[in-house]
Every structure is written in C-alpha cells, then in structure tokens.
Amino acid sequence: MKIWFVGRKTGVFLLTIVVLFFAILIMSRFNDSKAVNVANVSKRDLPIYCVQKDENDKKISISFDAAWDNHDTEQIKEILGERNVRTTFFVVGGWVDNYPESVKSLSDAGHEIMNHSATHPHMTQISADKMKTELDECANKIENITGKRPNLFRPPYGDYNDNVVKTARECGYYTIQWNIDSLDWKDLSADEIYKRVVPKITPGSIVLFHNAAKHTPEALPKILDDILAQGYEIVPISELIIKDNYQIDPNGMQCSEN
Numbered sequence: 001m002k003i004w005f006v007g008r009k010t011g012v013f014l015l016t017i018v019v020l021f022f023a024i025l026i027m028s029r030f031n032d033s034k035a036v037n038v039a040n041v042s043k044r045d046l047p048i049y050c051v052q053k054d055e056n057d058k059k060i061s062i063s064f065d066a067a068w069d070n071h072d073t074e075q076i077k078e079i080l081g082e083r084n085v086r087t088t089f090f091v092v093g094g095w096v097d098n099y100p101e102s103v104k105s106l107s108d109a110g111h112e113i114m115n116h117s118a119t120h121p122h123m124t125q126i127s128a129d130k131m132k133t134e135l136d137e138c139a140n141k142i143e144n145i146t147g148k149r150p151n152l153f154r155p156p157y158g159d160y161n162d163n164v165v166k167t168a169r170e171c172g173y174y175t176i177q178w179n180i181d182s183l184d185w186k187d188l189s190a191d192e193i194y195k196r197v198v199p200k201i202t203p204g205s206i207v208l209f210h211n212a213a214k215h216t217p218e219a220l221p222k223i224l225d226d227i228l229a230q231g232y233e234i235v236p237i238s239e240l241i242i243k244d245n246y247q248i249d250p251n252g253m254q255c256s257e258n
Contacts, residue, residue, distance in 0.1 A: 045162040047155070047175035048253030051240050053203035060205040060227070063178065063245040065154065067092040067120050069212035070099045076211055077109055079220050083228065086110040088237040090154040090176075093118035093138035095166075100145050107146040112236040115139055115173065123155045123164045131167045152176050152237055176237055177252060179205045184213035191215040193219035198226050204253070206237060 011226060053059060064076065073105055080087060085179045089111055096103050107113050117123065118137035126134070143149045153173035155164055160175065168175045180200050182193050193215060197207055209216055227234065 014094070014101070021257075032252050044250075045165040046248045046250075046252050047160055047165055047177045047255045048206070048241055048248060049177045050179040050202075050206050050254070051204035051242065052253050052255040055203060055249045058203050058230075059235050059240055060201060060203065060207065060231045060232050061088060061240045062207045062209065062224075062234055063088045063090060063154070063237060064209045064211050065090045065116060066095050067116060067156070068095070070095070070102055071166070071212060072084045072217050073099070073102045073106070073211045075217045076220065077106060079217065079224070080111070081109060081223050085224060085228075085234045086112075086236050088112040088114055088152065088176075088235065090114050090116035090152070091138070091142065092120045092156075093134075093141050094120070096138070096141040096145065103142065103145045107148070112238055113142050113146050113148070113150065114237070115142065115150040116154050117156050120156040122157060122159045124159050124161045128163060128167045131164065132171055135168065135173065146165035151201075155240045174241060176206065176241075179234070179252070180205050181209045182207065182209050182216070182219075184216045184219070185210050190215045190219035192224075194223055194226075197223055201230070201232065203232075204240065206240070224235055 062085070064087060066073070086109075089106055091103065091113055095116075103113055115135055115138045117134045118141075119134065121130075121134065123131055123134070139150050151172055151174065153168045153171075154176050155168075158177060160177075165175045180197055182188075182197050184193050188196070201207075209220075224234070242254055242256050246254050247257055248254050
C-alpha cells in the first residue's frame with residue numbers, strides 16, 4: 001500500500017476546496033428553504049383590503065360595521081343621503097333581529113347590507129362547519145328583509161386566516177377587510193377621525209367606520225364633503241371590487257389579471 005504525503009501548501013489548498021464545497025452546499029440548501037418559505041407566504045389566502053385603481057379612476061368605498069347599538073344609524077343614513085352617497089353596511093345577525101326596520105331602511109336607501117356573521121365570533125377559533133352556519137344564518141336574515149342575499153363578508157374583529165377566507169369563498173363570498181381604519185370605536189374626536197381618514201384616501205381605498213361610535217356622525221359630514229371635493233366617487237364595495245380574473249398581492253390589494 002502506498003502512502004501519499006502532500007506538502008503544507010498543497011494540504012491547505014485541498015482543505016480550502018473542501019470547505020468551499022460544503023459552504024456552497026449549505027448555502028444552496030438554505031436558499032432552497034428560503035425560496036419555499038417565500039412561496040408559502042405568497043400563497044396565503046388573503047381577503048381584499050383595497051383595490052388597484054388608476055389614478056384617474058377615483059372610486060373608493062366607505063363601510064360601516066353594525067353589531068351592537070343603533071342609536072345613530074338613522075342620522076348616518078341622513079348624512080349619506082344628503083350627499084347621495086351609497087355605502088356598505090356589514091351587519092351581525094343579532095343586529096338584524098333587533099333592528100329589522102333599520103336594515104330595510106338602509107337597503108331601501110341604496111346601501112348594501114352585507115354579512116358580518118350571525119353572532120360575531122372569532123372565526124379563526126371555530127370549525128369550518130360552524131363558520132358556514134354563521135354565514136348562512138346571517139345571510140338568511142338579511143335576505144328575508146331586503147330580498148337580496150349578501151355576497152360580501154367581513155370577519156368579526158378583522159380576524160381571519162386561510163381557512164376563513166377559503167370557507168367564505170366556498171359559501172359564495174368575497175372576504176373584505178379595509179386599508180383605512182377610522183378607529184371611531186375608540187371614541188376618538190371628530191377631528192382625530194378626520195385625520196385618520198381623509199389624508200390617506202387613494203383610488204381603490206376601503207374605509208372602516210362603525211355605527212354607534214361616539215363621534216362618527218359628527219366627523220362624517222366633513223369627511224364626505226372633502227373626499228367628494230377631491231373628485232372621488234364613493235361607491236358600495238360590490239361596485240369597487242373586481243369580480244373575476246384577479247389576484248391579491250401580499251399587501252391585500254386586489255389587482256386585475258388582464
């Protein structure tokens with residue numbers, strides 16, 4: 001058996017080659033893993049936060065979540081009506097039970113009445129079957145009063161995951177979030193609400209308000225007047241979103257595939 005001896009320089013060179021080989025191998029596996037993680041993130045099933053619009057297509061939507069009280073709904077409806085603005089109300093089934101006359105009045109005034117679940121649960125914490133029950137019960141109540149079955153769904157608390165969005169889609173719903181939050185439920189002043197909304201408006205925005213929030217009726221007239229003065233058209237969410245051939249980017253913006 002022959003035994004080979006190498007010089008010090010040759011040994012260092014060969015060792016360097018081996019180290020480089022294993023370093024490249026490890027980096028390759030790391031990059032593959034990173035690519036898989038990026039792919040997984042891009043495949044998240046997201047709701048619609050806003051809609052991609054050309055800067056000249058100045059349409060936005062304003063929405064109201066109605067889950068508890070009702071003391072200012074008529075006032076909000078009058079403020080909207082004075083400006084010929086139609087919006088989207090996401091209502092809880094229990095709210096429909098308690099205030100059917102408001103549901104009909106809003107619908108008759110041209111506002112959309114859409115699904116906010118039957119009992120306002122955290123949808124991520126219940127089974128798919130229970131989600132479907134929540135959606136169906138609320139939809140049935142809305143349809144019985146308005147004659148129209150909702151096709152938009154806003155998860156209570158804005159709480160969703162892939163399963164929530166997927167289950168809602170299977171039930172015929174577009175899941176809707178928002179990209180501008182008035183935070184009116186925190187009892188912010190009218191001026192604070194205004195500053196959270198108007199400066200952030202861009203084409204395709206979806207704004208979140210609540211009925212029964214302390215200062216919303218006070219803030220709303222100036223918000224609406226200034227948005228309209230900037231040349232925006234306020235439309236119900238079903239008229240803002242893209243119905244077919246779309247994708248949703250990682251930020252929740254709905255974009256046309258055409």
